Amino acid sequence: MGHGPRTLITNDDGIASPGLAALAVAAVRAGFDVVIAAPHKEASGASAGLTVVAESGREVVREEHVAGLPEVPCFSVSAHPAFITLAALEGTFGDPPELVLSGVNRGLNVGRAVIHSGTVGAVLTAAVNGVSGLAVSLTVENADHVRWAIADPVIHAALPLIRDAPAGSTLNVNVPDVPAAELGPLTRATLSKAGAVQTRLKQRDGQEEVLSTFVGGEAEPGTDAYLLDRGCPTITALQPVSGSTQPELPEQVPLSGSLEQEGSQCVSGTP
Numbered sequence: 001m002g003h004g005p006r007t008l009i010t011n012d013d014g015i016a017s018p019g020l021a022a023l024a025v026a027a028v029r030a031g032f033d034v035v036i037a038a039p040h041k042e043a044s045g046a047s048a049g050l051t052v053v054a055e056s057g058r059e060v061v062r063e064e065h066v067a068g069l070p071e072v073p074c075f076s077v078s079a080h081p082a083f084i085t086l087a088a089l090e091g092t093f094g095d096p097p098e099l100v101l102s103g104v105n106r107g108l109n110v111g112r113a114v115i116h117s118g119t120v121g122a123v124l125t126a127a128v129n130g131v132s133g134l135a136v137s138l139t140v141e142n143a144d145h146v147r148w149a150i151a152d153p154v155i156h157a158a159l160p161l162i163r164d165a166p167a168g169s170t171l172n173v174n175v176p177d178v179p180a181a182e183l184g185p186l187t188r189a190t191l192s193k194a195g196a197v198q199t200r201l202k203q204r205d206g207q208e209e210v211l212s213t214f215v216g217g218e219a220e221p222g223t224d225a226y227l228l229d230r231g232c233p234t235i236t237a238l239q240p241v242s243g244s245t246q247p248e249l250p251e252q253v254p255l256s257g258s259l260e261q262e263g264s265q266c267v268s269g270t271p
Contacts, residue, residue, distance in 0.1 A: 073094060
């Protein structure tokens with residue numbers, strides 16, 4: 001295990017999501033001491049809800065395994081990500097975490113709509129309890145070809161920022177669905193009035209469908225929605241209810257790693 005900060009990896013897409021594994025692999029590679037605990041099934045749109053799903057014959061917490069991470073403790077939990085975060089802080093999955101990482105979400109979480117996101121809700125829950133958190137979401141243009149690998153250099157650029165941030169900080173990262181050569185640097189952004197978040201629609205016959213809910217309005221220059229449309233991964237410091245001091249973010253962070261870039265430029269559009 002790593003010697004870095006004790007880190008909870010969770011999400012709202014469920015324990016089987018490739019995005020969860022991608023985030024955990026990146027954190028392990030960065031030397032973080034990782035434990036994984038995620039909902040046993042899709043929990044999109046859960047915000048910071050504390051729902052525990054009671055299902056006959058199923059344990060609330062069950063040990064699991066994530067491919068490629070045989071040494072990392074992993075738990076499937078019949079609950080929403082905010083509840084899982086609170087449980088982790090109480091020591092349910094071993095030593096309480098010093099950081100919470102949530103994602104990689106399959107679908108962007110931008111603008112003021114992030115208040116409804118289960119991915120973001122997990123890290124806001126950590127923040128109000130004095131623990132910093134990073135939420136990561138990936139734009140998906142083609143559901144049959146999700147570019148999970150494109151998130152890797154962005155995650156590695158963001159991890160030092162959350163590791164070194166004041167306790168109780170919350171950072172929200174979104175990654176555009178673009179070819180690797182077109183990916184710009186991680187760019188500081190404000191929240192757009194326009195936004196998007198994933199929600200679940202439960203039908204009368206018991207079937208569930210995951211939908212993208214959009215909040216109307218135009219994306220203003222310098223905001224997350226505006227920059228994502230221009231191929232820039234974005235990072236936004238969110239203010240949790242606790243009112244704790246937020247980190248001072250650099251304007252841009254160059255990416256490094258296995259994906260090549262060809263000098264993509266991101267301009268915020270602000271003076």
